[in-house]
Amino acid sequence: MDSLPSVQLEVYEGPLDLLLDLIRKQQLNIFDIPIARITQQYLDYLHRLEQLNIDIAGDFILMAATLIQIKSKMLLPPDPLAGPGQAEDPRTDLVARLLEHEKFKSAAQMLQQKQVLEQATWSRPDLGAFADEQGELVVTLWDLVKAFREVLERPPGPAALEIVREEITVAEMMEEVRRALRESQGSVPLLDLCRRYPHRRGLIALFLALLELVRLEAVIAVQAELFGPIFLRKHKLFDVVFSDDTAAQIDQQYN
Amino acid sequence: MERDPLKALLEAIIYVSEEPVTLDQLQKVIPDVPREELRAALGELVAASQAPDRGIEVRQIAGGYRLSTKPEHHEAVRRFVRSQKPPLRLSLPALETLAIIAYKQPVTLPEIHAIRGVDPSSALATLLDKGLVVTAGRKQCVGRPILYRTSKEFLIRFGLKDASELPTLKEFEELARATLGEMEGAGGESAPASGSDEQAVEAGNA
């Protein structure tokens, strides 16, 4: 590994950082990069990462390809048709990118210095920030998007489930009734069904759904004795009403 | 310590302190200056702040020293404070509710409730109050619940030309996942490894 100038395996944030470091350590002139050597060192570095089972980001691979391409272009004889001074150095783009990157690295350091200085001053708003009133935050669009994501990713608690059921539509409630009947081999106590929907709106939806199903002769309500429990059972058109077509329609409303 | 820098330091401390600052407290922070000198410097500070070109004064109050605006500017200061549109502050529940409305609009209260898993009524009231959300008719379903959508004020406050400028969840997916990675300390910045340039892995050493 003598082509790699450092025995330590440095950690680079990106391929440009790695290249800049190779150039700096060997005090190369960026406007006349020995591309064959740099390419070899770059590939050696990636190879050593591989040996250590470190995942190599796509950006590093892409740069390897770019380097090899530049190297091969430089091996070609100059285009005889191009006039003197017209043939472009294949390294030009890379050099421009490296310089651009280096530029912003310096800019970042400048920002850091400014920020350290600013950190040493205090203003009344800074002070107010500690005792933030009622935990309210100054919000940006980013906060909004993040909030939405977090809500969506939050596992629904038991309360949430109950509420979801409460707010289902009549069509969805019909589907619920069908599921309940299937799960219980065709007979469900009405009261059990009602208990699943403790809030008024859920009960209304359930009631409307039952009326609908009874009217369609998909479900029948039976009472074995006076004041006894009412049972819901499949009726003669149960399968017809809940045919594929109807189910699809319900599904559509469900989404 | 010379008198001028001492006065400057005292002024700075009085400025940042939330309560009137007592001589004892100051003596503790500036132990190398005799008490009498501190007292004298404070006296000069009080006197200097009475100059006609100064709008805030150092006053002795409740056994300590503190800064306040001079009474003669009361009217103008009050006018200014009133004219200020405070930055948009929202509680987390309000922010969440606003986010749901922004992305699911038009949407009903029960629908928001279902997504959040918590009753959004009070958060929604806040949003309506701040004019960030408005009603948008009723949904044609059982109970005909009221629909809500975001307002023009919402667009203005969030610097959006129209609702289509709202970033899609997909666009922020990458970014948000990246934040999560960072919170886990994984530093998903990039391979070959996490952090800053200073970190060097000694692994390659033979």
Add this chain to the structure above:
Amino acid sequence: MERDPLKALLEAIIYVSEEPVTLDQLQKVIPDVPREELRAALGELVAASQAPDRGIEVRQIAGGYRLSTKPEHHEAVRRFVRSQKPPLRLSLPALETLAIIAYKQPVTLPEIHAIRGVDPSSALATLLDKGLVVTAGRKQCVGRPILYRTSKEFLIRFGLKDASELPTLKEFEELARATLGEMEGAGGESAPASGSDEQAVEAGNA
């Protein structure tokens, strides 16, 4: 209005304001004083606060004026502030991404990626999280990518008058050319092949 009372009034208003106060805001509250006079009075206020016996200074920041303690009193002042100023710790990648946004704004994610050579998502998420960067609509090109720019919070946290106060990129360009271009022992492809490899400095070699 005479100059001294005007300066006093301006100081009082700046003192009570939560955010940096702009000239526009001041003009609105003090309509009978010409804008130019306001500006001149503010200039005098800034200069006067630099006196060695003053511990708080009026500064131009984020497009407005605000008061803050002078940095030289940092240590003593900190002891008086109940908790630490929430430290703004940014990794080098985040700082670089911030620098790119500050200079190229408004700028898209792919554009940042091109300059950094690494996926900037995680760094960008951090910056958005800390409120240093905000979205700025969409670019009118294929895919309508989201544009980003630096926020007012950025100016405040970095003590900048406005984004144009940053040193020009040209200065950094010259620095980069100087440090990377004019080095000794430059051995390019055009140089005799033997030379370059031998000139390699055994930087870390043991």
